[in-house]
Amino acid sequence: MIIFVCVVFQLRSVSVDLNNDVSLLIDIPDALCERDKVKFTVHTKTTLSVFQKPEFSVPRQHEDFIWLHDTLVETEEYAGLIIPPAPPKPDFESPREKMHKLGEGEATMTKEEYTKMKQELEAEYLAVFKKTVQVHEVFLQRLSSHPVLSKDRNFQIFLEYDQDLSVRRKNAKEMFGGFFKNMVKSADEVLISGVKEVDDFFEQEKTFLLDYSTKIKDSTTKAERMTRAHKNVADDYIHVAAILNSISAEENTALKNFTFLQKVEGRVASDQELKLTELLRYYTRDIQAAKDLLYRRARALADYENSNKALDKARLKSKDVAQAEDNQRQCMQKFEKLSESGKKELTSFKGRRVVAFRKNLVEMAELEIKHAKNSVSLLQGCIETLKNC
Amino acid sequence: MAAERDPPPPGDAGQARFGEAEDGEDLFVGAVGALESNPSSPEPASLPAEDISANSNGPKLVDSFLDDDPDDLFAEATEEVSLDSPEREPILSDGPSPAITPIMAPRIDSTLFDQALEEEEDNGDTFDICISVSDPEKVGDGMNAYMAYKVTTKTSLSVFSQNELSVRRRFSDFLGLHSKLASKYMHSGYIVPPAPEKSIVGMTKVKVGKEDSSSTEFVEKRRSALERYLMRTVKHPVMLKDPNVLQFLESSELPRAVSTQALSGAGILRMVNKAADAVNKMTIKMNESDAWFEEKQQQFENLDAQFRKLHASVESLVCHRKELSLNTASFAKSAAMLGNSEDHTALSRALSQLAEMEEKMEQLHMDQAYADFYLFAELLGDYVRLLTAVKGVFDQRMKTWSKWQDAQLMLQRKREAEAKLQYANKPDKLQQAKDEIKEEIVEWEGKVQQGERDFEQISKTIRKELGRFEKERVKDFKSVIIKYLESLVQTQQQLIKYWEAFLPEAKAIA
Numbered sequence: 001m002i003i004f005v006c007v008v009f010q011l012r013s014v015s016v017d018l019n020n021d022v023s024l025l026i027d028i029p030d031a032l033c034e035r036d037k038v039k040f041t042v043h044t045k046t047t048l049s050v051f052q053k054p055e056f057s058v059p060r061q062h063e064d065f066i067w068l069h070d071t072l073v074e075t076e077e078y079a080g081l082i083i084p085p086a087p088p089k090p091d092f093e094s095p096r097e098k099m100h101k102l103g104e105g106e107a108t109m110t111k112e113e114y115t116k117m118k119q120e121l122e123a124e125y126l127a128v129f130k131k132t133v134q135v136h137e138v139f140l141q142r143l144s145s146h147p148v149l150s151k152d153r154n155f156q157i158f159l160e161y162d163q164d165l166s167v168r169r170k171n172a173k174e175m176f177g178g179f180f181k182n183m184v185k186s187a188d189e190v191l192i193s194g195v196k197e198v199d200d201f202f203e204q205e206k207t208f209l210l211d212y213s214t215k216i217k218d219s220t221t222k223a224e225r226m227t228r229a230h231k232n233v234a235d236d237y238i239h240v241a242a243i244l245n246s247i248s249a250e251e252n253t254a255l256k257n258f259t260f261l262q263k264v265e266g267r268v269a270s271d272q273e274l275k276l277t278e279l280l281r282y283y284t285r286d287i288q289a290a291k292d293l294l295y296r297r298a299r300a301l302a303d304y305e306n307s308n309k310a311l312d313k314a315r316l317k318s319k320d321v322a323q324a325e326d327n328q329r330q331c332m333q334k335f336e337k338l339s340e341s342g343k344k345e346l347t348s349f350k351g352r353r354v355v356a357f358r359k360n361l362v363e364m365a366e367l368e369i370k371h372a373k374n375s376v377s378l379l380q381g382c383i384e385t386l387k388n389c
Numbered sequence: 390m391a392a393e394r395d396p397p398p399p400g401d402a403g404q405a406r407f408g409e410a411e412d413g414e415d416l417f418v419g420a421v422g423a424l425e426s427n428p429s430s431p432e433p434a435s436l437p438a439e440d441i442s443a444n445s446n447g448p449k450l451v452d453s454f455l456d457d458d459p460d461d462l463f464a465e466a467t468e469e470v471s472l473d474s475p476e477r478e479p480i481l482s483d484g485p486s487p488a489i490t491p492i493m494a495p496r497i498d499s500t501l502f503d504q505a506l507e508e509e510e511d512n513g514d515t516f517d518i519c520i521s522v523s524d525p526e527k528v529g530d531g532m533n534a535y536m537a538y539k540v541t542t543k544t545s546l547s548v549f550s551q552n553e554l555s556v557r558r559r560f561s562d563f564l565g566l567h568s569k570l571a572s573k574y575m576h577s578g579y580i581v582p583p584a585p586e587k588s589i590v591g592m593t594k595v596k597v598g599k600e601d602s603s604s605t606e607f608v609e610k611r612r613s614a615l616e617r618y619l620m621r622t623v624k625h626p627v628m629l630k631d632p633n634v635l636q637f638l639e640s641s642e643l644p645r646a647v648s649t650q651a652l653s654g655a656g657i658l659r660m661v662n663k664a665a666d667a668v669n670k671m672t673i674k675m676n677e678s679d680a681w682f683e684e685k686q687q688q689f690e691n692l693d694a695q696f697r698k699l700h701a702s703v704e705s706l707v708c709h710r711k712e713l714s715l716n717t718a719s720f721a722k723s724a725a726m727l728g729n730s731e732d733h734t735a736l737s738r739a740l741s742q743l744a745e746m747e748e749k750m751e752q753l754h755m756d757q758a759y760a761d762f763y764l765f766a767e768l769l770g771d772y773v774r775l776l777t778a779v780k781g782v783f784d785q786r787m788k789t790w791s792k793w794q795d796a797q798l799m800l801q802r803k804r805e806a807e808a809k810l811q812y813a814n815k816p817d818k819l820q821q822a823k824d825e826i827k828e829e830i831v832e833w834e835g836k837v838q839q840g841e842r843d844f845e846q847i848s849k850t851i852r853k854e855l856g857r858f859e860k861e862r863v864k865d866f867k868s869v870i871i872k873y874l875e876s877l878v879q880t881q882q883q884l885i886k887y888w889e890a891f892l893p894e895a896k897a898i899a
Contacts, residue, residue, distance in 0.1 A: 222720035229713035236706035243699040358898035365892040
């Protein structure tokens, strides 16, 4: 059982320009990890009068975030918006498994090796922890910086309600039963591609998003594998360094520096993970959210077309015409509203995505260069020492 | 007894010392006799001080009744040696006693060894020989096919007929060379560099003609291993001067080494011998009174374990790095597709650039994996095998000691038999039997002498060999590690180039 209390640095790498509207500032300054459960401290600073206090903090669990996300998705009013993707569940599986293996293999390693491996593992735990805090924070910040969503009542309750949210969560589940979400999952591809598009913009977006979402999912998986392999290489150096140390105790103190090789490879691996893999992961989810919007709009279009047909039928039969006209008008309004807001959202989404990619790719390149230059000087120093001894 | 412990006069070196051993514990009466014969010896050998303690295994039994003050015993020994120093020579040259086994031949070589060591020490860097193994070529077809390698020797040493020689050899030739050297030198305590391992799977692939990357890798691995094997062999001053080695490097035609085949008569004999050795190892319990050897043996056991672990770790490193390379390639393809799909032009271009760069990284990682392997892992593999040879040398010493002990035992029995004869009452047969027994006693005295000499010699040789081994090992590792680190530097520098080329592309996203 591992308990982490962590003061987290703001690692806002996947979304930029959030949290600079002074009227509503949100962050997660610390979090506690107990076994599987992570407790986030959500801290809000606001000038808005809708809140009771100008500054406050509440403890929240991952499930609370999911509840908030789902309620937003189920809200009809927001059908024309891209709802920020829900943060994924905190996953300590990988480091936990490694810790287990380490415990089993303790007898076969030297004390030094074991200590180093343990340190590495603790760093990994910490990294997972930081990532999950970051991704939960970004979710809230996306909401707070959205002109419409930031005013959502449930969002405000989430931020402010100082009691346990679990009662509310249960009620919500009973009300909606996740109906809408399930529908989306099974039907979106078919519906989106099946509906005849009247608007060029949406036609393009549809083609793009469908294709892109497959590609980015694939890239995420491949990036994850690449990063994991890199970590393995780094870990191997721990063992190599430890044994070399014990063999060459007398002759080469320079060989003690072999442990830095692990750092060299390890830093490269973890930076790549943070900048590249995390980026891809986040946008895979975000693309899905955009697709959900398209789905809702496609649904609305289908309804609109159906209502037109119904109106024609009613007119033919001269029965319930007023009702049909009413229905048709509503559908049309809904559809047009969705289209208008959808266009805005998708355009800003693209902008956001491009900016985030640029930032991360640039930062990754700069970090890789820095690490490589560091390694070169360390390695050359080591070579010099060896040559001279 | 006390009187007998007076420091003996130089001339009668051992006699007085072992005089008291007459009544039953006489082991060395004849032994030191040889010390005085053949005072003429051409070589001024350098006798390191350690030789003295080599004696300590000898007088073990004498210790038991000269039990107090072992220091005195050693003090005597010191005096002996220092005074008799030139007379110690005879141990190195042909002893007077009849050869019990064909150990005689190396006697000569060990003189050469001392000489060579002297030369090496005097001349420092003029050990000038460079061997390369290259141009693997497949000869023949089907299951009788084999790979022939070009062996080029570049040297300025006078032992060779030319400065540059080139011959073609096949793998079994190398094994044959090793086999000859092993049978000649191993039992004297020389660490004979082991030959590369056979690989049925690898060779079959090559024979069958599979032109894939795994068989080219196999051939390259073997070529590199053969080269290291030869270099290690010629670095050994004694091996370098061995006619087999010279023949191997020089003559264009070499008799086919059939006995290296696993299923040949010689192969089966080898297996039987190996089994016998293993059994013997378990049954011989040597009284190690030389702390130096005990310590060294333990040290090498530890080193062996460490090397095996290290080898395993490095192989894991190679494996993971290859995996990294494959995963990078896979990611590169995926990133390219993502770039194609991306509708923002600048981002699309950047993603394509990223993909291209990752492709280059894939190759870089693969190259680094090869460096990991060829520099590091293979060297460690060599050393794991070398350490087996080192351990073998300790075993040889044990065998030599055992032979010596056996000879002593026989001598004792013969003496007992002689003593019995004294009290027998068959006067007519008595004289004949007495003569016979006397002859046998002389014979066994000789064997005991020989045994002790062999034991001392092998101990001495092993000390030198271990010293050499340690020096070589440190040098070897240092040079390989430096090369390895340099390979890492290159990789990192290349990485910098790639990322620096990518950075403006990333910045150009607008």
